[in-house]
Amino acid sequence: MANATQYLDKNYPSSNRSSVINLDLSNKNFVGDLIINGFINLQKLNYSFNNFNGSISLSDCGNLEDLDSSFINAQESQWYDMAKLKKLKLSNNQLTELDLAGSSNLTYLEFNNNLLTELDLSNSEKYVEVNCSNNPSLSKITLPDSFVPVLFDCRNTTLGQVIFSNSSVFDCQKNTIIPQNTTTSNNTTTTTSNNPVTVTATPTTYNNPDTATTATATPTTNNNLGLKIGLSVVGIIVIFLLGLVAFLCYRRRIRKNGT
Known part of the structure; x- marks a missing residue:
């Protein structure tokens, strides 16, 4: 050695x-x-x-x-x-x-x-x-x-x-x-x-240095979500009905012209 x-x-x-x-x-x-x-x-x-x-x-x-x-x-x-x-x-x-x-x-x-x-x-x-x-x-x-x-x-x-x-x-x-x-x-x-x-990014501030606690996630509630969905459905139905009426009127006009 x-x-x-x-x-x-x-x-x-x-x-x-x-x-x-x-x-x-x-x-x-x-x-x-x-x-x-x-x-x-x-x-x-x-x-x-x-x-x-x-x-x-x-x-x-x-x-x-x-x-x-x-x-x-x-x-x-x-x-x-x-x-x-x-x-x-x-x-x-x-x-x-x-x-x-x-x-x-x-x-x-x-x-x-x-x-x-x-x-x-x-x-x-x-x-x-x-x-x-x-x-x-x-x-x-x-x-x-x-x-x-x-x-x-x-x-x-x-x-x-x-x-x-x-x-x-x-x-x-x-x-x-x-x-x-x-x-x-x-x-x-x-x-x-x-x-x-x-460790490069600065984490969000920890307010209590004595107890390490992971924040509990809380889902965000949108109070107008149901209303928006309802209005969307009604709009679709109205558009469908208007289209159906237009189609029936068109067929009726064709039949009259044929007779």
């Missing part, structure tokens, strides 16, 4: 690390610990698809914006305090705790297929995409004051309904926004999807 420290020392001498912007360590069969230091201008780091079941140390990474730490067999907790970090992938590990308090610019978070029980997203007001699906014990999620993501997926958790900052109610298990205060001629139907929901 390969050793990440030896690989870095051989391919990225300390004197050259400051010039590296993109570092790809994925799919190299690394095991054990991972120590990243000296890459002071690093913006993108990928060490996915390895087996870093030891400790992970990321120092001198203040300029990091994109980090892929998925499929590395990481366990227990992870802590990220990177002010410039925008994109973070941690999917398919065995993490039970995640601290994002110092990453206030995160816009993309992928944390699906882990063992999380709680998730605090209040660190950033800039979230666009969040995937925390397939965390079977996830029962609590804390959202920032401004949270209307373009993509949000929290299926296969124990979460029920989540209220976004625009007062729309999102059903985590059905993966859809629940229509509120809508009146139609048929029963309201909530559409489900197998893909992460795209």
